[in-house]
Amino acid sequence: GENVEQHPSTLSVQEGDSAVIKCTYSDSASNYFPWYKQELGKGPQLIIDIRSNVGEKKDQRIAVTLNKTAKHFSLHITETQPEDSAVYFCAARLVYNFNKFYFGSGTKLNVKP
Amino acid sequence: AAGVIQSPRHLIKEKRETATLKCYPIPRHDTVYWYQQGPGQDPQFLISFYEKMQSDKGSIPDRFSAQQFSDYHSELNMSSLELGDSALYFCASSSEGQRSPLHFGNGTRLTVT
Numbered sequence: 001g002e003n004v005e006q007h008p009s010t011l012s013v014q015e016g017d018s019a020v021i022k023c024t025y026s027d028s029a030s031n032y033f034p035w036y037k038q039e040l041g042k043g044p045q046l047i048i049d050i051r052s053n054v055g056e057k058k059d060q061r062i063a064v065t066l067n068k069t070a071k072h073f074s075l076h077i078t079e080t081q082p083e084d085s086a087v088y089f090c091a092a093r094l095v096y097n098f099n100k101f102y103f104g105s106g107t108k109l110n111v112k113p
Numbered sequence: 114a115a116g117v118i119q120s121p122r123h124l125i126k127e128k129r130e131t132a133t134l135k136c137y138p139i140p141r142h143d144t145v146y147w148y149q150q151g152p153g154q155d156p157q158f159l160i161s162f163y164e165k166m167q168s169d170k171g172s173i174p175d176r177f178s179a180q181q182f183s184d185y186h187s188e189l190n191m192s193s194l195e196l197g198d199s200a201l202y203f204c205a206s207s208s209e210g211q212r213s214p215l216h217f218g219n220g221t222r223l224t225v226t
Binding site for chain 2: 034036041042043044045046049089091097099100101103104105106
């Protein structure tokens, strides 16, 4: 199966700074990589995703990059705001089993005002 | 837009009791997933259903069972509850035909005393 590793486990930044969270995956057959934001007491919410035929995707202050050769993908948040504070999970899905998602262990992001 | 609905939001049970969690997927989503999330952990996959048939099985204890009904809603039945079953239980749905992203509900917090 797939193995997704996520770093760092905690990240503290000053409001307005950028935050970067990195994930690596083991199976080159993974072709879909979503990122989820989980606030306290809520379910994970999809914030951005990328497919293996794309190297980068942006949505306002959020961007995701994918390096298929190195098998890693990253979440970039610019101009962070206190409401960005949450736990972020990366995930990967295999091309031959799109019923199964493999999650990273999560990054707790704290944006200090 | 309609989201994944889970009920109840909170549930308190005693050891050895049974519990039933319900999940109503996003309309036209044909795949339902159940996840268990302990404090500070990433979601652990339990089981999934596609078109009312079990499609994949993860770390679901034998004391738990689940099914997907003709209206696509799903129920997770948990028997002989143990203290260690206390966790957040999330349901998620997707549309396999479109290989859509995973969308989570806000979870059921189960406390076993």
